[in-house]
Amino acid sequence: MSLDVLTPVSELTAALGDAVVTEPDLMLAYRRDQSLLTAAGMPLALVRARDTDDVVAALKIAHRHGVPVVTRGAGTGLAGAANALDGCIVLSMEKMNAVLDIDPAARTATVQPGVINGDLAAAAAEHGLWYVPDPGSRAISSIGGNLATNAGGTCCAKYGVTGDHVTRIKAVLADGRIIHTGAATRKNVAGLNLTQLLVGSEGTLAVIVEATMRLRVAPTAAATVVASFPETAQAIEAVLAIRQVAEPCLAELMDRTTIAAVNDMTHMGLDESAGALLLIQCDGRDSTAEARICAQACADAGATEVYDTDDPVEGEAFMQARRVALTALERRGSTLLDDLSVPVHRLPEMLQAIEGIAARYDLTIGTFGHAADGNLHPTIVFDASDSEQSARALQSFDEMVVECLSLGGSISGEHGIGVLKEPYMEAMVGATERELMARVKEAFDPTGILNPGRGL
Amino acid sequence: MSLDVLTPVSELTAALGDAVVTEPDLMLAYRRDQSLLTAAGMPLALVRARDTDDVVAALKIAHRHGVPVVTRGAGTGLAGAANALDGCIVLSMEKMNAVLDIDPAARTATVQPGVINGDLAAAAAEHGLWYVPDPGSRAISSIGGNLATNAGGTCCAKYGVTGDHVTRIKAVLADGRIIHTGAATRKNVAGLNLTQLLVGSEGTLAVIVEATMRLRVAPTAAATVVASFPETAQAIEAVLAIRQVAEPCLAELMDRTTIAAVNDMTHMGLDESAGALLLIQCDGRDSTAEARICAQACADAGATEVYDTDDPVEGEAFMQARRVALTALERRGSTLLDDLSVPVHRLPEMLQAIEGIAARYDLTIGTFGHAADGNLHPTIVFDASDSEQSARALQSFDEMVVECLSLGGSISGEHGIGVLKEPYMEAMVGATERELMARVKEAFDPTGILNPGRGL
Numbered sequence A, B: 001m002s003l004d005v006l007t008p009v010s011e012l013t014a015a016l017g018d019a020v021v022t023e024p025d026l027m028l029a030y031r032r033d034q035s036l037l038t039a040a041g042m043p044l045a046l047v048r049a050r051d052t053d054d055v056v057a058a059l060k061i062a063h064r065h066g067v068p069v070v071t072r073g074a075g076t077g078l079a080g081a082a083n084a085l086d087g088c089i090v091l092s093m094e095k096m097n098a099v100l101d102i103d104p105a106a107r108t109a110t111v112q113p114g115v116i117n118g119d120l121a122a123a124a125a126e127h128g129l130w131y132v133p134d135p136g137s138r139a140i141s142s143i144g145g146n147l148a149t150n151a152g153g154t155c156c157a158k159y160g161v162t163g164d165h166v167t168r169i170k171a172v173l174a175d176g177r178i179i180h181t182g183a184a185t186r187k188n189v190a191g192l193n194l195t196q197l198l199v200g201s202e203g204t205l206a207v208i209v210e211a212t213m214r215l216r217v218a219p220t221a222a223a224t225v226v227a228s229f230p231e232t233a234q235a236i237e238a239v240l241a242i243r244q245v246a247e248p249c250l251a252e253l254m255d256r257t258t259i260a261a262v263n264d265m266t267h268m269g270l271d272e273s274a275g276a277l278l279l280i281q282c283d284g285r286d287s288t289a290e291a292r293i294c295a296q297a298c299a300d301a302g303a304t305e306v307y308d309t310d311d312p313v314e315g316e317a318f319m320q321a322r323r324v325a326l327t328a329l330e331r332r333g334s335t336l337l338d339d340l341s342v343p344v345h346r347l348p349e350m351l352q353a354i355e356g357i358a359a360r361y362d363l364t365i366g367t368f369g370h371a372a373d374g375n376l377h378p379t380i381v382f383d384a385s386d387s388e389q390s391a392r393a394l395q396s397f398d399e400m401v402v403e404c405l406s407l408g409g410s411i412s413g414e415h416g417i418g419v420l421k422e423p424y425m426e427a428m429v430g431a432t433e434r435e436l437m438a439r440v441k442e443a444f445d446p447t448g449i450l451n452p453g454r455g456l
Helices: A008-019 A024-028 A052-065 A117-125 A143-149 A194-198 A232-245 A256-266 A287-300 A312-323 A325-330 A344-360 A387-406 A422-429 A431-444 B008-019 B024-028 B052-065 B117-125 B143-149 B194-198 B232-245 B256-266 B287-300 B312-323 B325-330 B344-360 B387-406 B422-429 B431-444
Strands: A045-048 A069-072 A089-092 A099-103 A108-111 A166-172 A178-182 A207-214 A222-229 A250-255 A276-283 A305-309 A334-337 A364-370 A375-382 B045-048 B069-072 B089-092 B099-103 B108-111 B166-172 B178-182 B207-214 B222-229 B250-255 B276-283 B305-309 B334-337 B364-370 B375-382
Touching: A008 A045, A008 A052, A024 A045, A052 A069, A052 A089, A052 A166, A052 A207, A069 A143, A099 A117, A108 A117, A117 A143, A143 A207, A166 A194, A178 A194, A178 B431, A194 B194, A194 B431, A222 A232, A222 A287, A222 A312, A232 A250, A232 A276, A232 A287, A232 A344, A250 A256, A250 A312, A256 A312, A256 A325, A256 A364, A276 A287, A276 A312, A287 A305, A312 A325, A325 A334, A325 A364, A325 A375, A334 A387, A344 A364, A344 A375, A344 A387, A375 A387, A387 A422, A422 A431, A431 B178, A431 B194, A431 B431, B008 B045, B008 B052, B024 B045, B052 B069, B052 B089, B052 B166, B052 B207, B069 B143, B099 B117, B108 B117, B117 B143, B143 B207, B166 B194, B178 B194, B222 B232, B222 B287, B222 B312, B232 B250, B232 B276, B232 B287, B232 B344, B250 B256, B250 B312, B256 B312, B256 B325, B256 B364, B276 B287, B276 B312, B287 B305, B312 B325, B325 B334, B325 B364, B325 B375, B334 B387, B344 B364, B344 B375, B344 B387, B375 B387, B387 B422, B422 B431
Parallel strands: A045 A089, A069 A089, B045 B089, B069 B089
Antiparallel strands: A099 A108, A108 A207, A166 A178, A166 A207, A222 A276, A222 A305, A250 A276, A250 A364, A334 A375, A364 A375, B099 B108, B108 B207, B166 B178, B166 B207, B222 B276, B222 B305, B250 B276, B250 B364, B334 B375, B364 B375
């Protein structure tokens, strides 16, 4: 092969062999994440990296040729950040899925980015340790993707999001150079915080090839409270009262629409007369007493039924009801899932606005989410084959985001910006700030090959 | 005044009036922070900003003339980051010291950067709320400086450092443009994390003019344990055992030298036969039971005396003994205070190394620090008028930092890099990473006027 016929694909194939896929049929499954209504292009090639060397080689070739690279974890994203761009290299990290080390003394786990969240949690549990972040996708999403979107979960109000649990990151820059960020210590103020810059950067700055995550000692006990309320506002009133007197690890909300959908799917017999259901868990040695305090606060706020239990199996069954919320709503039609975060005390206004928008657009919107930290997932259920209804769905989505911004909220609490929220970025962060983010990206990726146009 | 005689100083004076000081005598007090053995230059002018407009005006003038700007909080830094550079503008934020807003519903405080940490804590306490970060300097250091160095304190292991408690920052870029970072929400993944980039950046990226800090509900109770051990290694053994079964908010260590110095100063009657003293506090409803568990762990690890109390006044008296440790050591000579952070389980090796270094260099080194998070402050006591002894002090300082690095530690846990730790930055973060930090700085400050040569 003479030099002048070296294409990106031929170079990739020469360097990486069968880690490179170019058959369009095989690449199809790697074109999109799990978001709907987000654009996706057709990649030039798919690289299924087996190790850091593969990532370095692929990036060097992409860099030389100026080919965009879209890095991809498990593909469970909900904002389109991992959707292919036309003519890009999709760099899949799914095969780099080893838990490299669990260090009980240091209480850390060092993992490759393709490790599934639940697999890390299970590996930690073998040592009596707990990997805390538990996004709804924990059974299927990868740590690399969790870091790239700064994924949340149910326990964030007490224990923080993914970025609060990472201590070191090894990553490959666009030009193939390797960097290590952070330190193995709890406290470290040496230089700029490159670790938290990579967290949530959605593949725009570097490719994460290894991460060291903090583990905790698993709590000895947990207690669960389930309370149903006539109205969502009362449920939030309970959440606000509870945070004055207790620190539950989670307080999850489901509205009337979500309760009905979950019952239909699971036959769990949740109280369908309720306008809102609140699921609270407290952990630690004091959990039983703390749960009783939460239960009382729910009763005081107008709960019609309050149930509390120390039984972990029963608690887990209720958690399961909450976890299937999105799946249950998806059985009712196409769904457009939002991810809006407001200050907790503004939740009543946000929930009221969502109800008003649903009524105005004559759409079903099921809302569930993390009441303890103000992060809601209003989910628009619509008929995607009906273009008029699809248009209404999009308009209502837009109105919810605008309402969220007017309440001092964030356009994304845990799913990221990707393609879906890009139109709202300037309103969210400001023009100067956005330009600054672009300049920071340029510092990492001067030729702009890493997930261009996404995430910032 | 014709255009061609416009100097930076004349422009500053024209724009800012008596906020500008150029008398050398008056500027002297603004030349240095509290670090010893760090170089400090002579500023061109001191600007005591009264508001954001003053900061914008000063930066625009500095930017136009290419004059370096060293931003300064309360001047309590310990690494020389706020030391003047020759011909610089020192931009003091001490007059911007208003608590702008405390929002009990949102549980946030919005403050100007010059607010003293303890004043913020007191203002929050009036609302039954708690500003958690409590650096040793809390009575005299400002929130802006705390953010610029990502200051720690005693409660970090349980509650995190300053950067874990900030939600929004308003800052002025080198060219005078204003940015707002972050969001008012608990979770926010919109774009790159500019907030955590500013945290710990030591005045190199932008000038913080406002910050919104998170507050917590103050715990209802606290219990204190004081335990003395024959050797430091046993105290750490206790800390390691405790973190398997409890989550104290702090576990502070003082070695034999520090205990004696504190007794000399305070006549508190701490156990001078002990090689190490451990001061532990637990908070929350379960604190009494948790403290008992900690006390038992201390006894099991070989403590010769263990005392526990629920009395907050008594607990505060012990905390005071710990807080005066540095002051007590300073009465014994000149001090060179270090700030080394290692993984908690490596503390025995770090402490042993410090003892070996003290013996080898025939120097007194008093070590105290935050055992719960692995952050030690070995303090070299020496006679600064003796050049040979000063040289030994510097060599021993160097050896401690090198030892810390070899244990996977960080060269700074909470004081920052400044001038003092600059020689160790490349060994700490790596050459590629350091270059990347420089490029990120350039994204914020293309002409490099903000605290050049410091912090990264």
